[in-house]
Amino acid sequence: MTDFAPTDAHKARAADWFQNLRDQICAAFEAIEQDYDGPDCDKADPGQFDYTKWERPGGGGGTIGKMKGRVFEKVGVNFSAVEGEFSEQFAKEIPGAIENPHFWASGISLVAHMRNPFVPPVHMNTRHLITAQHWFGGGADLNGIYPFDDDVALFHDCLKRACDANDPAYYDKFKAWADEYFFIPHRDEPRGQGGIFYDRLTSGPTEENWEQDFKFTQDVGLAFLEAFPAIVRKRMNTPYELEHRDFQAYKRGRYVEFNLLHDRGTRFGIMTNGNPDAILMSLPPMASWD
Amino acid sequence: MTDFAPTDAHKARAADWFQNLRDQICAAFEAIEQDYDGPDCDKADPGQFDYTKWERPGGGGGTIGKMKGRVFEKVGVNFSAVEGEFSEQFAKEIPGAIENPHFWASGISLVAHMRNPFVPPVHMNTRHLITAQHWFGGGADLNGIYPFDDDVALFHDCLKRACDANDPAYYDKFKAWADEYFFIPHRDEPRGQGGIFYDRLTSGPTEENWEQDFKFTQDVGLAFLEAFPAIVRKRMNTPYELEHRDFQAYKRGRYVEFNLLHDRGTRFGIMTNGNPDAILMSLPPMASWD
Numbered sequence: 391m392t393d394f395a396p397t398d399a400h401k402a403r404a405a406d407w408f409q410n411l412r413d414q415i416c417a418a419f420e421a422i423e424q425d426y427d428g429p430d431c432d433k434a435d436p437g438q439f440d441y442t443k444w445e446r447p448g449g450g451g452g453t454i455g456k457m458k459g460r461v462f463e464k465v466g467v468n469f470s471a472v473e474g475e476f477s478e479q480f481a482k483e484i485p486g487a488i489e490n491p492h493f494w495a496s497g498i499s500l501v502a503h504m505r506n507p508f509v510p511p512v513h514m515n516t517r518h519l520i521t522a523q524h525w526f527g528g529g530a531d532l533n534g535i536y537p538f539d540d541d542v543a544l545f546h547d548c549l550k551r552a553c554d555a556n557d558p559a560y561y562d563k564f565k566a567w568a569d570e571y572f573f574i575p576h577r578d579e580p581r582g583q584g585g586i587f588y589d590r591l592t593s594g595p596t597e598e599n600w601e602q603d604f605k606f607t608q609d610v611g612l613a614f615l616e617a618f619p620a621i622v623r624k625r626m627n628t629p630y631e632l633e634h635r636d637f638q639a640y641k642r643g644r645y646v647e648f649n650l651l652h653d654r655g656t657r658f659g660i661m662t663n664g665n666p667d668a669i670l671m672s673l674p675p676m677a678s679w680d
Numbered sequence: 681m682t683d684f685a686p687t688d689a690h691k692a693r694a695a696d697w698f699q700n701l702r703d704q705i706c707a708a709f710e711a712i713e714q715d716y717d718g719p720d721c722d723k724a725d726p727g728q729f730d731y732t733k734w735e736r737p738g739g740g741g742g743t744i745g746k747m748k749g750r751v752f753e754k755v756g757v758n759f760s761a762v763e764g765e766f767s768e769q770f771a772k773e774i775p776g777a778i779e780n781p782h783f784w785a786s787g788i789s790l791v792a793h794m795r796n797p798f799v800p801p802v803h804m805n806t807r808h809l810i811t812a813q814h815w816f817g818g819g820a821d822l823n824g825i826y827p828f829d830d831d832v833a834l835f836h837d838c839l840k841r842a843c844d845a846n847d848p849a850y851y852d853k854f855k856a857w858a859d860e861y862f863f864i865p866h867r868d869e870p871r872g873q874g875g876i877f878y879d880r881l882t883s884g885p886t887e888e889n890w891e892q893d894f895k896f897t898q899d900v901g902l903a904f905l906e907a908f909p910a911i912v913r914k915r916m917n918t919p920y921e922l923e924h925r926d927f928q929a930y931k932r933g934r935y936v937e938f939n940l941l942h943d944r945g946t947r948f949g950i951m952t953n954g955n956p957d958a959i960l961m962s963l964p965p966m967a968s969w970d
Contacts, residue, residue: 464969576956639966646967647960650940651950660941666866670937673969676929677936679754679960 394597396524404518404604405471405496411516411611412469412498416455418619419467419502423459428627429506434460439467444665448474454668458675461626463505466671471496476521480662485590486523494520497528498611499655501672502618503642507634509625510534510541510582511645513672514614515655516607524600526607527589529564530614531572532621533582535641536634541621542583549586552613556606557593564588574648581648586610642677649673684887686814691784694808694894695761698788701806701901702759705790706745708909709757713749718917719796724750729757734955738764744958748965751916753795756961761786766811770952775880776813784810787818788901789945791962792908797928798918800824800831800872800911801935803962804904805945806897814890816897817879819854820904821862822911823872825931826924831911832873839876842903846896847883854878864938871938876900929968936967 396404416439423436437459445451452470459465473494481487497517504511516528532545546565553561564586572581591606593599649656649672659669686694706729713726727749735741742760749755763784771777787807794801806818822835836855843850854876862871881896883889939946939962949959 576950576953576959643963646936647940650937651947657941660866663866670969673933676966676968678966679963 393595394600396518396520396600400600400604401471401494401496401518401520407604407608407611408471408496408498408516408518409469411608411615412453412455412467414615415498415500415611416457416467418615419457419459419462419465422461422619422622422626423457425623426461426626428461429629431460436460437462442667444668446470446472446474446665448472450474452665452668454671456671459505461505461509461622463503464675465500465502467498467500468668468671469496469498470668477662480658484521485525486521489522492521499672503674504622504626506626506628507535507630507638508538508628509622510537511642511674512614512618514611514618516611518604518607523592525590525592526603527591528607528610529568529571529585529587530610531568531582531585531587533641533645535638537583538625541625544621545583545585545617548613548617549610552606552609553586555609556602560588560606561586572648574644575652577644577647579644581645636678639676639678640680642674643679646673646677683885684890686808686810686890690890690894691761691786691808691810695786697894697898697901698761698786698806698808699759701898701905702743702745702757702788704905705788705901706747706757708905709747709749709752709755709792712751712909712912712916713747715913716751716916718751719919721750726750727752732957734958736760736762736764736955738762740764742955742958744961746961749795751795751799751912753793754965755790755792757788757790758958758961759786759788760958767952770948774811775815776811779812782811789962793932793964794912794916796916796918797825797920797924798828799915800827801932801964802904802908804901804908806901808894808897813882815880815882816893817881818897818900819858819861819875819877820900821858821872821875821877823931823935825928827873828915831915834911835873835875835907838903838907839900842896842899843876845899846892850878850896851876862938864934865942867934867937869934871935926968929966930970932964932967933969936963939963 437457439455439457442454450472455467457465475491476484476487481491499515501513511533514530518526550561568584568587571587574581591603593603656669727747729745729747732744740762745757747755765781766774766777771781789805791803801823804820808816840851858874858877861877864871881893883893946959
């Protein structure tokens with residue numbers, strides 16, 4: 391049996407999925423903005439996404455989706471599908487890139503910073519990479535400032551169901567990976583309440599394996615779509631005071647520290663001259679430091 | 681002639697100077713807080729420095745000086761004198777550390793974030809490092825949000841006089857180095873209006889050379905002390921509006937990006953498990969991103 395390699399049709403299916411998921415998520419978030427009738431709801435109109443397309447010198451590009459709304463103080467949902475050649479420097483760090491530096495990559499990445507300090511910020515990202523090898527990766531983690539146990543449980547339950555439907559070993563493995571990855575070493579504290587993280591997932595050499603891994607990646611996106619809007623709707627009317635906003639700003643500072651000092655995707659993007667507006671979309675609308 | 685190596689007496693003189701300079705600077709800044717009678721001067725008492733001592737596992741320690749005042753929204757002035765062994769990983773990057781990983785280091789570092797958007801933020805740092813080799817380093821740069829030509833000229837003039845008094849080649853060389861170093865590559869924009877930057881300065885093998893380099897480093901500190909308080913006093917009563925504070929917050933975001941993504945001292949400190957409160961003292965009281 392010859393090892394399977396994804397064709398243009400497979401790439402198109404993956405990229406179409408990431409765009410389709412982006413559309414579903416943005417629609418769900420805009421519906422929340424419309425339905426919101428909590429604190430200060432009369433101070434601004436419901437938010438809507440603005441989309442900015444960009445092209446990558448070398449091939450492909452993406453779309454930055456950004457909304458600054460009443461519930462979502464700042465949310466970025468980015469889609470991209472790019473191809474090119476890894477630099478010699480980076481090829482060493484990427485499986486399959488020494489043999490052939492050409493790569494194709496597509497994915498969705500999302501960071502939501504919420505206005506109400508009792509609604510948890512969240513991050514989600516899934517992607518498909520093709521070099522001489524091919525794999526899927528992704529993750530989602532909740533970053534509650536005042537975390538509610540049942541929000542954390544709902545988030546993890548949805549992700550666990552997505553994992554269990556694909557492989558009974560996935561949840562424990564990918565939850566542990568998230569706990570390790572979403573940790574701020576210089577502060578010796580976790581970034582939030584975790585979730586799942588997986589990378590370089592290739593469950594086997596066949597096209598059937600590719601289909602399995604693609605299905606799992608789709609299930610992760612759908613689990614996020616089930617969990618997060620439900621949590622937002624549950625918490626968005628919670629009354630809050632200035633002191634809660636102050637602590638939210640402080641925790642956002644920690645988020646900035648993690649992303650700029652430690653997050654591999656952010657540093658990879660910046661150091662390979664990626665689009666800074668797309669990469670740094672994850673930064674909060676404001677942050678404070680003591 | 682045998683190469684000179686700094687003795688404990690030389691170390692003590694350097695460390696005493698950095699502490700003495702810290703005292704002079706903090707006194708000058710507190711005097712500004714006392715004298716201030718501009719916008720909102722009645723809303724808060726004059727700021728005073730709080731000092732927090734810390735010890736380094738392995739040897740030495742430092743003092744964090746922090747003031748949150750009426751003119752200085754947040755200013756950190758840190759002194760440290762530490763010694764220890766470089767890790768094998770870092771020894772490769774440090775002159776003289778392969779032969780002998782023991783190091784001694786002392787210095788002062790200062791970052792001031794100002795309340796009034798028309799008063800420029802500033803950074804200053806000078807240090808003495810001793811491995812199997814020894815050198816001085818430092819720099820100062822102005823980061824005006826709405827830079828005034830005559831403030832920039834005054835700042836550069838003072839530094840130029842300090843340079844010229846020591847070596848006629850210094851100013852051009854160290855100004856160019858600052859322009860190169862204090863640049864945000866991923867935004868393709870300078871961090872501010874520059875100043876000077878120098879590192880690994882050892883003008884020769886003798887004790888006389890050490891005295892020359894130490895004197896230059898003292899002169900840089902005194903030039904800063906002459907220039908910056910004068911600029912603050914000149915601009916601190918300028919009226920400003922919310923729009924100016926908003927742009928200040930945006931520029932502070934750029935400052936955060938530079939420090940966490942690119943600044944060598946910050947990354948070095950974080951990656952070698954330095955004291956995060958001292959290292960990240962440079963971060964602004966608040967920052968915003970679009």
